[in-house]
Each structure stands twice: as structure tokens, then as C-alpha cells.
Amino acid sequence: MSGTRNPGTGLDAHLLGDIRINTPAVERRAATLPVRRSLKKEWQAGWLLNAVRCIDLTTLSGDDTPDRVARLCAKARQPVAPDLLDAMGVQGLTTGAVCVYPTMVAAAKRALGNSGIPVASVATGFPAGLMPLDLRLAEIRHAVDQGADEIDIVIARAHVLRAEWSALYDEIRAMRDACGTARMKAILATGDLKSLENVARASHVAMQAGADWIKTSTGKEGVNATLxxxxxxxxxxxxxxxxxxxxxxxxxxxxxxxxxxAIAWQILMREELGRDWLAPDLFRIGASSLLGDIERQISHHVTGRYAAGYRQAIA
Incomplete structure (x- = not known):
């Protein structure tokens, strides 16, 4: 993984004030993305394999256990059946990371061993973020102490809804500092932000504060990632x-x-940001069930038929 970090900048309040979003135009553009490229056969399979290496394979359930996390990590190490990869001439494919709660970081590190797969941990009172700041920072430090390579922080949505941009910047900057050498993803919880202008402003504040990635959602909101x-x-x-x-x-x-x-969001990356954003250093997909359908489609490409469900281990 590249060691390049986003150092952040000072808060640019004038930039935030100038942001205007044409919502109908955004929706029209987004609607065209899934049909802009017709991907068939080996090209479709190639894009799906690329999606696999960009997945943050995730378990964030109240009944998570070290054994469950170990099973997830085994899937991260071998996300697609070896016979399918052999048929396509692919070796060494893994997911981009494994994402767990802070209490499961140590178990994930043990299970992944020397695989090179990063462990990402949610923190800062995930998913709501409604904890005192000192406790949110302490949770980050705990996850890092446990060995987390990446930290997925959640922002305080109230700061966005009240246009408290300095307060939001200061909190995210403190979180970035608490991460140390771990790379930071800032979860904006866009389903709670009410408008696309707020999404754009929160994105800029997070990046100015030093976020290495910006992330749409916790997966727990009523509306999560949309195009x-x-x-x-x-x-x-x-x-x-x-x-x-x-x-x-x-x-x-x-x-x-x-x-x-998986293909639609990769097309978005390619069309809007370019090829560099089709690699796990700059693009991740937070998912728990997506991998199963990707493997199903790859199996169809290789064998010409869909495999029975029991033949493909779910994450």
C-alpha cells in the first residue's frame, strides 16, 4: 500500500460558502453512469475481480465473535474459489481490507497473519458518533494500539446541520492526529445530512482536516450509498x-x-476521477454481502452456469 497521506490544509470557509449543487443535473448524470459502458464476458469478469481487491470485507454486528471474525478473514484471504482464479490465470487476489469493531481488531490481526491485508476499525462512537470527544479519541487510540491499520471515524452530523464548520474541522483534525500512522476514513453519514450541498461541504471539511478517504455511510442509516x-x-x-x-x-x-x-461505482470512479481511483489505495467498497454475488458472476463466466449456493462460502 502506498504510504502517501493527505496532510490536510487549513479550513477554507470561503470555499464552503460558494458551494452550490444543481440536484436535478446530478441525478441525471448519476442515472447515466450504469449504462455508459457495456461490459461483457472477460471484460466484465476483469472489472469484477478488480472490485474484489477494493472491498473492505466487513462485519459490524452485535453478535461478532473472534471465531466469526476469523471466518471473515479467511474469506478475505481467499475471496474467490481457487479453481475459478486458476481458470482465469489470476493469483494472489485478496480483498482490500477487513473492517471490524475495535474489540475485534486483535482477533483480525491474528487471523490475517502475514497476509498483508490491512485491518480497518470503526471508531468514534460508531455509528452515531454521539459520545464526548475525549472518549471518541480514546477509542481511536485503543484501536490503533490493538493494531488497526486504518480507522473509519464518524462525524458529528449536528455540526453539518448547524453549519458549524470550524467545530467539525477541529474534531476531524483531532481524530486524524489520534490515528497516528493509521490511515483515516471519514464517514459522512450522508443519509443524515439532508442536502447535497451539505454532503459537498462536509466532504471538503473532512479532506481539509486530513481524511485519507471520505466514506458515504455507516451502513446503519435509512439511506446509505447512492450514485x-x-x-x-x-x-x-x-x-x-x-x-x-x-x-x-x-x-x-x-x-x-x-x-x-460494483461495476456502476467503478464506472463512476473511472469517469469522474480516472484510473488511479480504481485501485485499493484510493477506492474501497464497504460491503458484507457483495462478494457472494461477485463470485457467483465470476463462476458463471468461467463455467457457463451459476453454481449452487452451497458451493460458495458467504463472508
Missing amino acids: PVSLVMCRAIRDHHARTGHKVGFKPAGGLRTAKD
Whole structure:
């Protein structure tokens, strides 16, 4: 993994005040993305394999146990059946990371061993973020002490809804500092932010505060990742890169369940941000069930038929 970090900048309040979003235009553009490229046969299979290496394979359930996490990690190490990969001439394919609660980080690190797969941990009072700041920072430090390579923080949505941009910036900056060498993903919980203007402004504040990725959702909101919201966030990433020269990653999460979804979001990356954002350093998909459908489609490509469900281990 690249060691390049987003160092952040000072808060640019004038930029935030100038943001205007044409919502109908965003929705029209987003609606065209899934049909802009016709991917068939080996090209479709190639895009699906690329999606696999960008997945943050996730379990964030109240009944998580070390054994359950170990099973997830085994799937991360071998996300697609070896015979299917052999038939396609592919070796060494893993998911982009495993994402767990802070209490499960140590179990994930043990299970992944020397595989090189990063462990991401949610923190800061996930999913609501409604904890005192000192406790949120302490949770980050605990996850890092346990060995987390990446931290998925949640923002305080109230700061966005009240346009308290300095307070939001200061909190995210403190979280970035608490992460130390661990890379930070800022979860904006876009389903709670009420408008695309708020999504764009929160994206810029998070990037100015040093987020290495911006992420749509916790997966727990009523509305999670959508293409219009993702388009707005990607345009913000493009603007930040043009202004600062720093590349910030993007992570859609929540609601991506099918191989078609995996392709649609990769087309968004390719169309709006370019080829660099089709690699796990800059693109992650937060998912728990998506991998099963991708493997099902890859099996169909290799064998010409869909495998029985019992032949494909779910994550």
C-alpha cells in the first residue's frame, strides 16, 4: 500500500460558502453512469475481480465473535474459489481490507497473519458518533494500539446541520492526529445530512482536516450509498486534488449488494476521477454481502452456469 497521506490544509470557509449543487443535473448524470459502458464476458469478469481487491470485507454486528471474525478473514484471504482464479490465470487476489469493531481488531490481526491485508476499525462512537470527544479519541487510540491499520471515524452530523464548520474541522483534525500512522476514513453519514450541498461541504471539511478517504455511510442509516451522493463526493475529491495536489480516496458503503453495483461505482470512479481511483489505495467498497454475488458472476463466466449456493462460502 502506498504510504502517501493527505496532510490536510487549513479550513477554507470561503470555499464552503460558494458551494452550490444543481440536484436535478446530478441525478441525471448519476442515472447515466450504469449504462455508459457495456461490459461483457472477460471484460466484465476483469472489472469484477478488480472490485474484489477494493472491498473492505466487513462485519459490524452485535453478535461478532473472534471465531466469526476469523471466518471473515479467511474469506478475505481467499475471496474467490481457487479453481475459478486458476481458470482465469489470476493469483494472489485478496480483498482490500477487513473492517471490524475495535474489540475485534486483535482477533483480525491474528487471523490475517502475514497476509498483508490491512485491518480497518470503526471508531468514534460508531455509528452515531454521539459520545464526548475525549472518549471518541480514546477509542481511536485503543484501536490503533490493538493494531488497526486504518480507522473509519464518524462525524458529528449536528455540526453539518448547524453549519458549524470550524467545530467539525477541529474534531476531524483531532481524530486524524489520534490515528497516528493509521490511515483515516471519514464517514459522512450522508443519509443524515439532508442536502447535497451539505454532503459537498462536509466532504471538503473532512479532506481539509486530513481524511485519507471520505466514506458515504455507516451502513446503519435509512439511506446509505447512492450514485448521486457519490457523484457529489467524487467531484469534491476532484476539486480538492486540483486545488492541493493531494489525492483523497473514496469509499461507498451500505446498500452495495450486487455485481452490477460494483461495476456502476467503478464506472463512476473511472469517469469522474480516472484510473488511479480504481485501485485499493484510493477506492474501497464497504460491503458484507457483495462478494457472494461477485463470485457467483465470476463462476458463471468461467463455467457457463451459476453454481449452487452451497458451493460458495458467504463472508
